[in-house]
Amino acid sequence: MAFNQKKEEPAVSTEKKSRLAEQDYKLSWKITRSIQFSGHYAERNFKDFFAGTNLPSLFRQIETEKYKAQSALLTLGVDKPYQFVADYRRAKRESNGESTRSGAEFRIIPTTFKLKSGLAYHRITAAEVPLIGGTVAFYSLSHSEARLWLLHDGGGYYLSLDAVSYSFDDRNNPLLNGEPKAYLGVASVGIRPSKAFTLSGDVSYGMNSLYKKEVRGLLRIEFHFGGNKGGGK
Amino acid sequence: MRTWRTSPYLLFVLALCLGFLSACSLLSPEASFAPSHPEKLGPGRPLCSSCHESELLSGARKPYASFDHTPTFLKDHGLSAGRDAGTCASCHGQSFCSDCHSGKTMIPPAVLLGNRPDRAVPHRAGYLSYHQIEGKIDPVGCYTCHGRANNQRCAACHK
Numbered sequence: 334m335a336f337n338q339k340k341e342e343p344a345v346s347t348e349k350k351s352r353l354a355e356q357d358y359k360l361s362w363k364i365t366r367s368i369q370f371s372g373h374y375a376e377r378n379f380k381d382f383f384a385g386t387n388l389p390s391l392f393r394q395i396e397t398e399k400y401k402a403q404s405a406l407l408t409l410g411v412d413k414p415y416q417f418v419a420d421y422r423r424a425k426r427e428s429n430g431e432s433t434r435s436g437a438e439f440r441i442i443p444t445t446f447k448l449k450s451g452l453a454y455h456r457i458t459a460a461e462v463p464l465i466g467g468t469v470a471f472y473s474l475s476h477s478e479a480r481l482w483l484l485h486d487g488g489g490y491y492l493s494l495d496a497v498s499y500s501f502d503d504r505n506n507p508l509l510n511g512e513p514k515a516y517l518g519v520a521s522v523g524i525r526p527s528k529a530f531t532l533s534g535d536v537s538y539g540m541n542s543l544y545k546k547e548v549r550g551l552l553r554i555e556f557h558f559g560g561n562k563g564g565g566k
Numbered sequence: 567m568r569t570w571r572t573s574p575y576l577l578f579v580l581a582l583c584l585g586f587l588s589a590c591s592l593l594s595p596e597a598s599f600a601p602s603h604p605e606k607l608g609p610g611r612p613l614c615s616s617c618h619e620s621e622l623l624s625g626a627r628k629p630y631a632s633f634d635h636t637p638t639f640l641k642d643h644g645l646s647a648g649r650d651a652g653t654c655a656s657c658h659g660q661s662f663c664s665d666c667h668s669g670k671t672m673i674p675p676a677v678l679l680g681n682r683p684d685r686a687v688p689h690r691a692g693y694l695s696y697h698q699i700e701g702k703i704d705p706v707g708c709y710t711c712h713g714r715a716n717n718q719r720c721a722a723c724h725k
Contacts, residue, residue: 359642359645361632361638361642363631369636369638370638371638371641371642373642375706377706400705400706402704402706406637406638406641408636408637408638411613411634411636412613412616416637418637422704424703424704424706426703426705429702429703432703432704434703434704438637442610442684444608449610449684451683451684457703459702459703462702474699474702474703476699482683482684483683484682484683484684486609491681493681493682493683494683495680495683499696501699506699508698508699515696519680519683521680521681523681533681535680535681537680541696551677551680553681
């Protein structure tokens with residue numbers, strides 16, 4: 334069972350609840366030609382969502398719950414081969430407390446040279462959440478995420494590499510099976526003999542809390558029918 | 567408690583509003599969108615303002631620069647997709663959007679686009695073990711794609 338059926342009464346919130354189920358506000362500001370900023374505010378009141386059924390669903394998890402999030406994104410070098418994107422997000426759920434996600438990505442996208450690359454780091458700090466009927470009373474969801482990717486597109490062929498690592502703070506987190514680190518690497522090679530046809534293969538290697546070692550292979554054949562749409566994708 | 571039955575006028579007003587809305591869409595500027603983009607684009611994400619000077623995009627009545635495919639635009643692309651869908655259609659076929667959005671493709675976007683690390687796919691491969699944590703922290707982003715339609719896979723565990 335993935336969902337804990339909470340039997341106890343939910344804590345009474347003193348905050349006056351809004352009657353709007355969903356609210357989103359966005360602000361986008363182009364400061365100069367190559368610097369852009371955007372801010373976002375979202376609020377969800379799950380109790381005010383209309384549901385045509387009373388079956389529990391992913392969409393209505395805890396009916397009384399309220400959720401709020403604020404986020405900001407800053408891009409430097411919009412039209413340059415070196416791009417820097419910093420992002421910050423703070424979310425608050427009545428059931429699981431407050432969490433923040435902050436980090437940055439650095440991208441190199443040269444126009445002359447055909448190798449693109451990116452390096453990113455994010456830190457996610459989250460409140461401790463209660464574990465019902467477990468060996469510990471609370472566990473933490475905080476973790477960090479690092480990522481490196483490379484893509485070489487030579488027109489008729491391409492090569493890519495994508496590596497991600499997760500490192501969780503709390504090894505007592507029951508969702509991790511005692512394994513606080515997770516890695517994943519994907520290597521891919523593709524050939525494109527004509528515009529309408531692509532043949533590619535991926536090999537991925539990973540280590541996570543479900544599988545000590547996970548190797549996957551994938552062969553992809555893509556046809557583009559009627560794709561003659563100018564600069565279309 | 568006010569009920570729908572007590573206010574027949576409300577229904578009438580609603581019908582009137584819907585009428586106006588559909589009339590507006592018939593007259594909307596969307597009709598003037600180019601059905602396909604006339605110019606071939608280079609590889610990567612386009613910056614419209616690099617070719618189109620600061621004039622307004624006629625269909626959307628907005629500067630071309632507001633469609634520049636910057637990381638900020640991509641993060642919030644849902645907003646433009648909702649309002650200026652006609653603009654997107656001149657370059658993107660439906661299948662481009664379904665790579666990430668279709669619940670009918672039983673392949674997670676990370677696998678489908680595993681050969682394109684430069685694309686902002688919503689989750690990397692091997693996600694099943696990690697989604698529980700990300701979903702707990704910030705589930706709202708998940709509902710844009712899950713929870714309304716493609717639930718079959720989820721229902722195996724989320725009864």
